[in-house]
Amino acid sequence: MESWVNIFGDKPSLMESKAVVGSPGLRSIGKLAIEFMINQLKPRLTGELLSRYFPTAYPFSASYVSSPMYLGESGVFVEGTTKVPRIEFYVEEELGLVLVKGYQADFNGQYEVAREAVNFLKELGVKEIISLAGHGQGGKGVHCAATSMDRVNALKSQGLDTGYVGPFLGFSGLVIGIGKTEGIDGICLFGKTEPIQEEPEFPDLLAAKTVLDALKVILNLNIDTSSLEKAKSEDISRSVNFGEQNDRRTV
Amino acid sequence: MKTEIRILKRPTLKEPRLVGGLPGSGYVAKLVVDHLVKETNAELFAEIYSYSFPPQVMVKEDGTIELMKNELYFAKNRGNGDLIILNGNAQAVSPEGQYELSDKALDFVKELGVKTVYMTAAYITGEHVKKPKIYGTATDLASLREIEKFGVTIMKEGSITGSNGLLFGLAKQKDMTGICLLGETSGYIVDARAAQVVLEVLAKMLDFKVDMTNLENKAKETEKLLKKVEEMERRAMEQQSGFKAPPIKKPLEYIS
Numbered sequence: 001m002e003s004w005v006n007i008f009g010d011k012p013s014l015m016e017s018k019a020v021v022g023s024p025g026l027r028s029i030g031k032l033a034i035e036f037m038i039n040q041l042k043p044r045l046t047g048e049l050l051s052r053y054f055p056t057a058y059p060f061s062a063s064y065v066s067s068p069m070y071l072g073e074s075g076v077f078v079e080g081t082t083k084v085p086r087i088e089f090y091v092e093e094e095l096g097l098v099l100v101k102g103y104q105a106d107f108n109g110q111y112e113v114a115r116e117a118v119n120f121l122k123e124l125g126v127k128e129i130i131s132l133a134g135h136g137q138g139g140k141g142v143h144c145a146a147t148s149m150d151r152v153n154a155l156k157s158q159g160l161d162t163g164y165v166g167p168f169l170g171f172s173g174l175v176i177g178i179g180k181t182e183g184i185d186g187i188c189l190f191g192k193t194e195p196i197q198e199e200p201e202f203p204d205l206l207a208a209k210t211v212l213d214a215l216k217v218i219l220n221l222n223i224d225t226s227s228l229e230k231a232k233s234e235d236i237s238r239s240v241n242f243g244e245q246n247d248r249r250t251v
Numbered sequence: 252m253k254t255e256i257r258i259l260k261r262p263t264l265k266e267p268r269l270v271g272g273l274p275g276s277g278y279v280a281k282l283v284v285d286h287l288v289k290e291t292n293a294e295l296f297a298e299i300y301s302y303s304f305p306p307q308v309m310v311k312e313d314g315t316i317e318l319m320k321n322e323l324y325f326a327k328n329r330g331n332g333d334l335i336i337l338n339g340n341a342q343a344v345s346p347e348g349q350y351e352l353s354d355k356a357l358d359f360v361k362e363l364g365v366k367t368v369y370m371t372a373a374y375i376t377g378e379h380v381k382k383p384k385i386y387g388t389a390t391d392l393a394s395l396r397e398i399e400k401f402g403v404t405i406m407k408e409g410s411i412t413g414s415n416g417l418l419f420g421l422a423k424q425k426d427m428t429g430i431c432l433l434g435e436t437s438g439y440i441v442d443a444r445a446a447q448v449v450l451e452v453l454a455k456m457l458d459f460k461v462d463m464t465n466l467e468n469k470a471k472e473t474e475k476l477l478k479k480v481e482e483m484e485r486r487a488m489e490q491q492s493g494f495k496a497p498p499i500k501k502p503l504e505y506i507s
Binding site: 066107112145148152164165166168170173174176180186188 | 253257300301302304305306307308309310311312313314315316317318319344345
């Protein structure tokens with residue numbers, strides 16, 4: 001096995017819990033949304049997934065576009081101390097939520113990593129996975145999708161619309177697909193955004209806010225997302241959470 | 252590298268032949284097997300998952316999500332035996348993955364009694380044609396002579412890339428016969444006319460009937476699209492050269 005999970009402290013005992021997943025991706029919508037939730041809910045870091053397939057740099061494409069031709073570059077991040085790339089699993093026991101801060105493996109590792117993540121979520125008692133992401137067909141608002149027509153119809157009855165048709169790339173999509181084969185329900189919320197060719201992961205804060213506002217309705221969650229309206233994308237892109245792939249790379 | 256076959260049902264089959272086609276140029280192969288699955292009311296009995304498929308899921312028009320996968324269906328009593336149909340929403344991306352998947356899929360269908368594998372594919376010419384030709388190749392000379400009788404032009408040279416090539420090419424290694432039928436296509440558009448030509452010949456070879464109405468309708472759409480493409484090319488040529496080409500003759504649609 002080239003990918004594995006380390007568990008911190010006691011494994012929480014959750015019943016019928018839900019997982020929310022966000023990863024580096026188009027306009028960083030999923031990553032922004034999950035980091036915002038982690039900051040707001042202050043959940044406990046319960047586990048990490050490490051993999052030999054995690055690059056620290058993706059020199060030829062966005063992190064979520066995997067190709068067997070370009071496998072990225074491995075290494076460590078330096079933030080005061082050093083750390084290796086990882087997927088983080090946080091648990092908020094009172095709400096029965098697992099928050100997953102994803103990471104994009106290279107082409108050879110995407111499926112294995114997603115499979116390991118789903119196995120761990122199953123161990124934690126997760127019955128539904130909700131992935132937060134973006135799609136680049138422009139406009140404002142959110143499109144939803146789900147692993148069954150029943151879930152699609154339930155989302156529609158909560159005021160959400162389907163409408164995006166096409167591929168959902170990378171970790172956050174694969175955990176939904178693999179979860180489905182394991183009998184775990186899955187929901188995707190796609191914030192509509194404008195792609196930026198030169199910098200595909202340049203943060204779109206308003207799209208992240210829109211996705212979080214939809215998630216609040218689905219989970220009946222009480223969090224204030226208004227600060228995302230005031231923050232500036234330019235500042236965010238220079239903060240510690242961003243630019244891991246390109247901005248602060250040293251060889 | 253990991254490929255997994257999930258068996259949903261183990262059918263008992265009589266003289267089964269494998270017919271396959273995975274998404275590729277012009278979607279020719281995919282259109283053939285999509286149509287065949289629908290028109291024969293074929294039943295899904297196994298799913299193939301691979302870590303070498305594109306790392307993504309597909310969001311479908313109804314809002315549901317599915318993992319990338321290949322599927323095996325069966326249809327009873329079609330011509331001289333039963334049919335196994337290999338369909339899918341993706342091909343493995345890496346060569347290693349394509350070999351692994353082909354190897355496992357062929358071992359699996361051989362266990363079910365398959366002796367001949369018929370794959371479909373696109374023969375890319377780069378030019379639009381109204382009546383696509385059908386090309387073919389096989390893993391042995393006797394099969395080549397046999398498919399020639401159905402008006403198939405035998406491929407003299409070239410390569411058939413990806414899983415649509417490997418799945419019949421590797422059949423020989425497993426003591427099965429491999430045949431591939433390729434519909435001529437430009438490679439620039441989704442080509443239902445090329446798919447229709449392939450399926451018509453395939454049905455004759457395997458001696459079964461299949462209703463072509465839906466594919467014919469799609470082929471008409473292809474032709475409309477072709478006309479638009481030709482018109483756009485004509486205009487582009489005019490703009491480039493300054494020469495005004497004669498308009499493409501339009502059929503008389505109404506009399507006033």
